[in-house]
Amino acid sequence: MASLVRVFLLIVVIAIADWRVNANVPLGLLYLLPMALAGTSLTRFQLAMLAAICTALAEAFDSFAWATPTAIPRDILYFSAFCGIGLFVHEARANRLKSVLHLRELEKEMQARREAEEQLKILVESSPIAIFTTDAHGRVLIANDAANRLLLVEPGQLQGQKIDSYLPSLMKVPALQGGQLSFRTVMQCRGQRRDGEAFIAEVWFSTYLTSVGPRLAAMVVDTSQDLRDREEENLHHLLAGSRILVGAVSHEVRNVCGAIAVVHENLARSRALESNKDFEALGTLVLALERIASLDLRQAVEPPVRVHLNSFFEELRIVVGPGLHEKNVEDSWESEANLPMVWADRQSLMQVFLNLIRNSETAMAAQTTRRLRVATSVDSGHIFVSVIDNGPGLDHPELLFRPFHQKSQRVGLGLYLSRALMRSFRGDLRYQPSSEGAVFIVQLARAIEVPNDAY
Amino acid sequence: MMPTEQKIRLLLIDDHGLFREGLSRLLDAESGFELAGNVASVPEAIGAMYGNQVDVVLLDFDLGEQTGLDFLTFLRTQRFAGRVLIVTAGMSNLDTLRVMELGAAGIFLKDRSPSDLVIAIRKIVEGEAWLDSGSLDALVAAASVPKEVATPVTLTAKERDVLRAVFAGLTNKEIGTRM
Numbered sequence: 001m002a003s004l005v006r007v008f009l010l011i012v013v014i015a016i017a018d019w020r021v022n023a024n025v026p027l028g029l030l031y032l033l034p035m036a037l038a039g040t041s042l043t044r045f046q047l048a049m050l051a052a053i054c055t056a057l058a059e060a061f062d063s064f065a066w067a068t069p070t071a072i073p074r075d076i077l078y079f080s081a082f083c084g085i086g087l088f089v090h091e092a093r094a095n096r097l098k099s100v101l102h103l104r105e106l107e108k109e110m111q112a113r114r115e116a117e118e119q120l121k122i123l124v125e126s127s128p129i130a131i132f133t134t135d136a137h138g139r140v141l142i143a144n145d146a147a148n149r150l151l152l153v154e155p156g157q158l159q160g161q162k163i164d165s166y167l168p169s170l171m172k173v174p175a176l177q178g179g180q181l182s183f184r185t186v187m188q189c190r191g192q193r194r195d196g197e198a199f200i201a202e203v204w205f206s207t208y209l210t211s212v213g214p215r216l217a218a219m220v221v222d223t224s225q226d227l228r229d230r231e232e233e234n235l236h237h238l239l240a241g242s243r244i245l246v247g248a249v250s251h252e253v254r255n256v257c258g259a260i261a262v263v264h265e266n267l268a269r270s271r272a273l274e275s276n277k278d279f280e281a282l283g284t285l286v287l288a289l290e291r292i293a294s295l296d297l298r299q300a301v302e303p304p305v306r307v308h309l310n311s312f313f314e315e316l317r318i319v320v321g322p323g324l325h326e327k328n329v330e331d332s333w334e335s336e337a338n339l340p341m342v343w344a345d346r347q348s349l350m351q352v353f354l355n356l357i358r359n360s361e362t363a364m365a366a367q368t369t370r371r372l373r374v375a376t377s378v379d380s381g382h383i384f385v386s387v388i389d390n391g392p393g394l395d396h397p398e399l400l401f402r403p404f405h406q407k408s409q410r411v412g413l414g415l416y417l418s419r420a421l422m423r424s425f426r427g428d429l430r431y432q433p434s435s436e437g438a439v440f441i442v443q444l445a446r447a448i449e450v451p452n453d454a455y
Numbered sequence: 456m457m458p459t460e461q462k463i464r465l466l467l468i469d470d471h472g473l474f475r476e477g478l479s480r481l482l483d484a485e486s487g488f489e490l491a492g493n494v495a496s497v498p499e500a501i502g503a504m505y506g507n508q509v510d511v512v513l514l515d516f517d518l519g520e521q522t523g524l525d526f527l528t529f530l531r532t533q534r535f536a537g538r539v540l541i542v543t544a545g546m547s548n549l550d551t552l553r554v555m556e557l558g559a560a561g562i563f564l565k566d567r568s569p570s571d572l573v574i575a576i577r578k579i580v581e582g583e584a585w586l587d588s589g590s591l592d593a594l595v596a597a598a599s600v601p602k603e604v605a606t607p608v609t610l611t612a613k614e615r616d617v618l619r620a621v622f623a624g625l626t627n628k629e630i631g632t633r634m
Binding site: 259261 | 471473474477478480481484517519520544545547549564565566568569570627629
């Protein structure tokens with residue numbers, strides 16, 4: 001606004017001066033100044049209008065007499081000069097503003113990039129996962145502290161070293177060798193630290209092309225401990241299952257031995273076989289068999305711990321969900337949001353539910369519509385989980401939990417083992433007769449709630 | 456204590472048919488014993504208890520769908536005045552404790568001599584208990600297991616140090632070296 005006032009004041013002053021000065025001095029050229037000033041604030045149309053006004057004023061107050069053949073070209077020149085200078089300043093200012101804005105944008109982007117790079121650097125440096133990049137020859141370009149720790153290399157010493165002495169499989173990446181299109185994947189391979197110790201490496205890597213050739217960025221995690229834990233856990237569960245099975249066999253053998261011993265005693269009392277050596281030997285054999293079967297390994301089970309059923313069910317759904325969907329089983333899970341804690345061994349409980357759900361899948365195989373429902377109910381001391389399918393049901397439910405029984409339906413030992421596992425942590429597993437499908441009830445003992453018990 | 460001239464009436468509950476039949480013949484032949492019945496399951500046993508005088512119940516623990524605990528619980532609700540001897544091929548420590556808590560007079564393991572069973576029955580009728588060394592060990596072991604106590608989870612000083620090291624991003628090996 002102030003500049004506009006200045007423009008108009010200047011025009012008025014020039015017009016008065018041009019009017020008052022009567023000499024043959026062409027003061028009209030002075031209108032270039034207010035036009036240049038106006039170029040900084042007016043639009044193109046406004047500048048054209050102002051140039052027309054200035055042309056009119058210059059023509060009105062100049063010392064030249066009006067003659068159409070000379071006045072019109074002169075005014076065109078006036079107008080062109082005034083309008084041209086105004087538009088020139090206008091465009092110059094607009095371009096300058098654009099440049100300033102562009103510069104600001106660039107600065108902002110550079111600042112953002114610097115901040116992103118800084119954050120990325122902090123992220124990489126502070127990451128517990130080993131991260132490094134290599135060139136096409138497998139030479140390490142940059143590596144974080146975790147990479148140095150993983151490979152037992154002094155800080156800064158990894159740069160420039162070839163990665164194949166630590167992770168040989170990485171050198172076999174085809175995209176790195178042949179400069180093919182970049183790809184990203186994950187692989188598990190053998191790694192070796194600087195001191196020669198081997199480890200299992202889980203490697204996420206991607207290749208990318210640069211002006212100096214293909215490069216590789218990799219993140220590496222040592223999963224040896226996971227492997228050890230998994231193997232130990234597998235062994236633990238194998239032994240636990242074996243203990244229950246051997247205990248079951250011993251139990252059954254003891255039952256039979258008891259029956260034979262009673263029959264032997266009856267025969268001995270009848271005195272019909274009093275001096276029969278084979279009869280005496282039979283008694284000795286039974287005693288020997290009893291001794292063999294005297295081990296009751298079911299005692300040696302792990303003590304139960306508190307298990308959070310809601311989180312357990314989430315885990316179970318992750319495990320069984322894809323398999324159910326693949327077999328077109330409609331599954332529904334009906335459980336309260338805050339189920340109480342229960343006593344159980346988490347892995348054993350998972351085995352029990354996996355066994356029940358796999359059995360249901362098999363039972364429903366011939367059904368056109370397959371439905372599986374898992375529902376919970378709670379009383380003061382127990383939580384009951386029903387596993388219900390719409391299969392054909394069972395013909396001999398009384399044989400379901402008997403081990404080594406020829407008429408057992410579905411799987412022979414799975415349900416026996418499942419019940420034994422459940423009973424090992426004060427729970428139970430039973431079959432509930434139903435008019436439609438099969439219903440298994442998993443009973444769990446309610447545990448005392450402990451604040452902040454997150455397991 | 457039972458009068459000496461009166462026969463001891465026994466109810467035998469076992470889902471193992473061969474054992475049940477053999478034992479029935481053995482006990483039938485034994486003087487002073489009279490078999491009130493032999494059944495394979497808890498519902499049958501409950502049926503056999505009604506209108507039948509029973510002095511001693513010989514109860515197997517594993518009875519298919521149900522266990523001896525279910526029948527012991529029933530007997531407790533019925534205020535059964537007789538004695539119960541668990542005759543089993545084996546039980547867990549916890550179950551051993553639970554049957555004794557529910558009023559069993561003793562536990563007889565099937566790998567013992569059948570003639571010992573006769574002695575065991577007479578002992579418990581006289582008011583004594585029958586427990587072999589294995590069952591006693593099981594009772595002690597089950598009783599020594601701490602009851603459920605709502606103790607908050609607390610960490611030892613060393614566990615806290617390990618946790619701090621984990622949060623500091625140290626590897627297992629580094630933590631091991633530091634500890």
